[in-house]
Amino acid sequence: xxxxxxxxxxxxxxxxxxxxxxxxxxxxxxxxxxxxxxxxxxxxxxxxxxxxxxxxxxxxxxxxxxxxxxxxxxxxxxxxxxxxxxxxxxxxxxxxxxxxxxxxxxxxxxxxxxxxxxxxxxxxxxxxxxxxxxxxxxxxxxxxxxxxxxxxxxxxxxxxxxxxxxxxxxxxxxxxxxxxxxxxxxxxxxxxxxxxxxxxxxxxxxxxxxxxxxxxxxxxxxxxxxxxxxxxxxxx
Amino acid sequence: xxxxxxxxxxxxxxxxxxxxxxxxxxxxxxxxxxxxxxxxxxxxxxxxxxxxxxxxxxxxxxxxxxxxxxxxxxxxxxxxxxxxxxxxxxxxxxxxxxxxxxxxxxxxxxxxxxxxxxxxxxxxxxxxxxxxxxxxxxxxxxxxxxxxxxxxxxxxxxxxxxxxxxxxxxxxxxxxxxxxxxxxxxxxxxxxxxxxxxxxxxxxxxxxxxxxxxxxxxxxxxxxxxxxxxxxxxxxxxxxxxxxxxxxxxxxxxxxxxxxxxxxxxxxxxxxxxxxxxxxxxxxxxxxxxxxxxxxxx
Numbered sequence: 001x002x003x004x005x006x007x008x009x010x011x012x013x014x015x016x017x018x019x020x021x022x023x024x025x026x027x028x029x030x031x032x033x034x035x036x037x038x039x040x041x042x043x044x045x046x047x048x049x050x051x052x053x054x055x056x057x058x059x060x061x062x063x064x065x066x067x068x069x070x071x072x073x074x075x076x077x078x079x080x081x082x083x084x085x086x087x088x089x090x091x092x093x094x095x096x097x098x099x100x101x102x103x104x105x106x107x108x109x110x111x112x113x114x115x116x117x118x119x120x121x122x123x124x125x126x127x128x129x130x131x132x133x134x135x136x137x138x139x140x141x142x143x144x145x146x147x148x149x150x151x152x153x154x155x156x157x158x159x160x161x162x163x164x165x166x167x168x169x170x171x172x173x174x175x176x177x178x179x180x181x182x183x184x185x186x187x188x189x190x191x192x193x194x195x196x197x198x199x200x201x202x203x204x205x206x207x208x209x210x211x212x213x214x215x216x217x218x219x220x221x222x223x224x225x226x227x228x229x230x231x232x233x234x235x236x
Numbered sequence: 237x238x239x240x241x242x243x244x245x246x247x248x249x250x251x252x253x254x255x256x257x258x259x260x261x262x263x264x265x266x267x268x269x270x271x272x273x274x275x276x277x278x279x280x281x282x283x284x285x286x287x288x289x290x291x292x293x294x295x296x297x298x299x300x301x302x303x304x305x306x307x308x309x310x311x312x313x314x315x316x317x318x319x320x321x322x323x324x325x326x327x328x329x330x331x332x333x334x335x336x337x338x339x340x341x342x343x344x345x346x347x348x349x350x351x352x353x354x355x356x357x358x359x360x361x362x363x364x365x366x367x368x369x370x371x372x373x374x375x376x377x378x379x380x381x382x383x384x385x386x387x388x389x390x391x392x393x394x395x396x397x398x399x400x401x402x403x404x405x406x407x408x409x410x411x412x413x414x415x416x417x418x419x420x421x422x423x424x425x426x427x428x429x430x431x432x433x434x435x436x437x438x439x440x441x442x443x444x445x446x447x448x449x450x451x452x453x454x455x456x457x458x459x460x461x462x463x464x465x466x467x468x469x470x471x472x473x474x475x476x477x478x479x480x481x482x483x484x485x486x487x488x489x490x491x492x493x494x495x496x497x498x499x500x501x502x503x504x505x506x507x508x509x510x511x512x513x514x515x516x517x518x519x520x521x522x523x524x525x526x527x528x529x530x531x532x533x534x
Binding site: 043045046047048064065067068084086087102103105106124125143144145 | 523525
């Protein structure tokens with residue numbers, strides 16, 4: 001018995017009763033001080049900015065649908081939403097893991113620098129816009145303008161993509177399994193290398209998905225927008 | 237930023253609770269629209285021979301029974317009026333166009349908010365909860381409704397600029413977003429004899445769609461035409477006496493979420509306005525896709 005680790009201490013917040021500010025304050029400062037690593041959140045009922053700005057190795061389980069910016073700026077924590085997420089889920093995440101079990105609204109993972117965002121359902125328009133290094137795995141399909149101006153990181157789309165996928169991409173890479181309605185400016189399909197397959201396999205495994213990497217296509221930047229050409233007449 | 241809410245009850249047994257179900261939806265959108273709020277509710281229609289006019293007097297105190305007597309002096313058919321402070325619903329067998337023209341001449345301080353056989357319309361400036369309380373929204377009954385909370389970006393904060401906007405009969409529209417070509421739309425419609433009451437961008441959309449309905453389009457066709465005529469950002473929610481319709485622009489700039497059960501269809505800018513609804517955990521939830529038209533009939 002003596003060599004068993006103590007169970008992590010848990011704490012529950014019920015947002016029908018407790019204030020969102022108290023929850024976020026607890027996640028920012030008190031949880032780590034009290035040695036609590038598991039936090040359950042009940043009745044989120046679409047509130048905004050739940051579990052935003054965490055900078056600690058916490059496990060936050062949110063039971064219900066959330067509003068804007070859930071787990072925004074997340075660092076180190078694992079945040080799971082047992083429901084749908086509003087716009088800007090995990091926007092500007094730095095590290096850690098955010099898992100949306102339902103669907104995510106617009107701009108999921110916008111500008112995220114690191115960590116892993118998993119969306120089991122569909123993601124709406126502009127998923128991964130301006131991505132700066134995080135990984136995003138979408139179990140379903142994504143809306144138009146996803147990965148717009150994505151600079152670094154990887155986006156895995158197990159379903160389809162709507163219009164203008166990867167418009168004005170920089171160095172981020174997209175792996176898409178289904179149909180792509182249209183590619184954005186300067187985005188192109190490229191052959192999957194062994195390194196792509198291995199990286200994709202790793203992301204799929206981390207996300208609990210059993211798809212075969214061979215079913216995916218790679219989309220990356222043709223890099224023709226990297227330098228301005230006077231004779232291109234603004235057409236690229 | 238603005239908030240929109242819509243509710244259509246499929247189960248007739250819920251018609252008596254329409255207002256009670258809706259008030260938390262509207263109040264839930266206060267942060268998106270604290271300036272003004274409004275609501276169109278579609279009730280059991282009056283008889284074929286009658287019309288209802290929603291009237292609003294703003295800060296002017298009106299002796300409604302005196303007004304009714306004056307109306308009765310000019311128009312032979314019977315009239316009824318139900319009042320709520322500065323708001324009244326006038327039911328009349330008179331020609332509604334003649335009645336509206338008469339009111340314009342003889343009671344110019346009274347605004348006609350809506351005309352139809354099913355629609356009642358309320359709108360005012362202030363916090364949504366205060367407006368809901370002021371007009372007794374909780375006790376409203378009917379088959380469906382269209383509501384709005386406004387944070388003004390395009391034009392003044394006045395009752396006339398609050399949503400819903402109406403045009404014609406039994407048609408209303410609320411809008412989250414902003415149009416970039418309302419003046420062009422207006423320039424096109426005014427030569428056709430279509431008059432505007434405000435400089436608000438949403439009114440241009442409302443009058444455009446109502447014009448198309450009068451020209452014979454059904455609502456979906458009118459909205460489809462709007463994609464090439466109306467430029468800007470929009471989530472539009474519209475009501476007719478029989479239908480509730482939502483559509484978002486091609487970029488889905490403004491949010492919307494739909495919850496559907498066997499008993500109702502509820503629409504709001506955000507889920508937080510739907511969380512209180514009965515059996516919401518079993519509802520089908522989805523976000524309307526860009527430029528896809530979703531409508532439900534009573």
